[in-house]
Amino acid sequence: MSSIMSERAPYASDPSQSRGRVHGASLSPTRSEYQRDRDRIIHSTAFRRLQHKTQVFLHHEGQHYRTRLTHTLEVSQMARSIARALRLDEDLAEAIALAHDLGHTPFGHAGERVMNEKMAQFGGFDHNMQAIRVVTRLENRYAEHDGLNLTWETLEGILKHNGPLIDGAGNAVGRYVGEGLPVGFGDIPASEDLQLSTYASLEAQTAAIADDIAYNAHDIDDALRAGLIRLGDLVDVPLAGPIVRQVLSRWPDLERSRQAHEVQRRLITQNIEDVIAASTAAIAEIAPTSTDDVRHAGKTLIRFSDETAEAEQGLKRFLFDNVYRSEAVMAPVRQSQAVVSELFDHYMATLDLPGRWGAAARAAASDTERARLICDFIAGMTDPFALEQHARLFDAARRLG
Incomplete structure (x- = not known):
């Protein structure tokens, strides 16, 4: 395990080389710039509010279902684990993970859909852009400025952790092709241009894939708790099925809650190990020597293997049909x-x-x-x-x- 704690990779983000903050701040003798970002996010009002915002199941339906806050904490833990193994900056990965859901409305994606409809004639609503508004404008705790005054790298990660928003010619890419770009890019207080056509840092990509891993494993757990599905329903489902069969075969008489936890933890471990192996290979293929090499790699480098990526999409389809669209x-x-x-x-x-x-x-x-x-x-x-x-x-x- 000692090798996991090895020196930061040359393509990792270096807090001493940060592109800075909009408002100057004296250096901390005890914390790096990304540690300070993490701490500012944790102490923000918006972060505390996540404890009373819906993940999938409304908060009042039961005390053991995930909220936006518990989901966020789980994502940040996974992001740190992956970042450590890949010799990235754990603190930046954690800061981006902690901030990635700050722009969500109440009632989860249901609230977001309504807000986007209501704001359609006024520029629309995008939760990543809203998170940027939160950390640059709406948090008003500091005497000298609005916002949390985060570093350029953290702002970039919040906005672009899912990839570029435009191509080199300025055209929308990904989901923004159909939805259109959200308004406000020209009004983001940042120390430099956030470079919407490039990929974000490996730390931001790590936070993004940790979000996917957490969603899949924990939505299964919450759906089992809610009685929407049973473990037996998962035996033929991609990604989860082989693990469920292993657990039911080895511990057929174990109480259901413990079987479910065993499935969940094995699924998380398997996914994280797959990401580490696939990402290591993808990074080696590009051989980046700097963060700029990562940003201009032309593709996401923190990734699942092809086999796991395909299976993960199958699991998502199962959850969509049997959980997210269930009448309950x-x-x-x-x-x-x-x-x-x-x-x-x-x-x-x-x-x-x-x-x-x-x-x-x-x-x-x-x-x-x-x-x-x-x-x-x-x-x-x-x-x-x-x-x-x-x-x-x-x-x-x-x-x-």
Whole structure:
């Protein structure tokens, strides 16, 4: 195991060579620049709110289901493990992992879909761009500036951990071809251009694949807890099936919860080991000698093997059909979508937002500016706060009606 703790690779991000922060900050005698980013994220208001934001199952349905916060912590642990094995900067990988979901709305992807629909005529909604808004503008804890004043590398990772947003000619790529690029790129406070056409650092790519590993393993765990699926339903499912068969064969009489945990931990371990092996080979093929070589490699280097990538897509299809689109999940999803939709419409019509938010909305120079403020306010809500505000506004109206 001692080799895992070896010296940082030449293609790893080096905190002493960071491209810096928008606002100058004195050097810390005890922490690297990326450690400081990690700490600023952990101490932010937006990070604390993740404990009351939905992952897949609404937070009030049970105390043992993942929230955005527990998911984020699990992603950060996996990202550190992969980064350590690949001799990357663990602290940068962790910082990006901790920040990757800060832009999510209440009620998970259901809330995001509604927000994107409501904001369509005002530039749309993208949770990665919203996370950038959170860490550069909406967090207002510091005396000298808005935002968390994170390093360029952390901002780049938050925005681009899933890959470039445009090609060299400036055309949208990936999912943005159909959806269009979210607004706000020219307004991101960063020490330098975030280079939307290049790949992000290996640390950011590590955070992205750790997110996929965590989603798959833990959504299986939560679905088993909820009774939406049984272990036996997984025996022929790609990626998970062989592990389930091993566990059921070796411990047929073990209580179900322990069988499920054994499947989950083996799936995580197998996935992480696969990523380390496949990524090591991909890095060796390119032979980068710097972070710039990584950014211009033309492809993602932190990856699953081809076999695992194909199986992982099969597992995702199973989860989509049997968990994410099950009525037990979709019924509360529809209710939560109505909450977000009605809140947005009400605030746009009345500007009845609390405190500084209401004052800012009333002073907005245009409907687009006003809508973005309302979007920021709703996206920052926790599930309970959104339900509380909806009840306050609409239950009273129904009683009066």
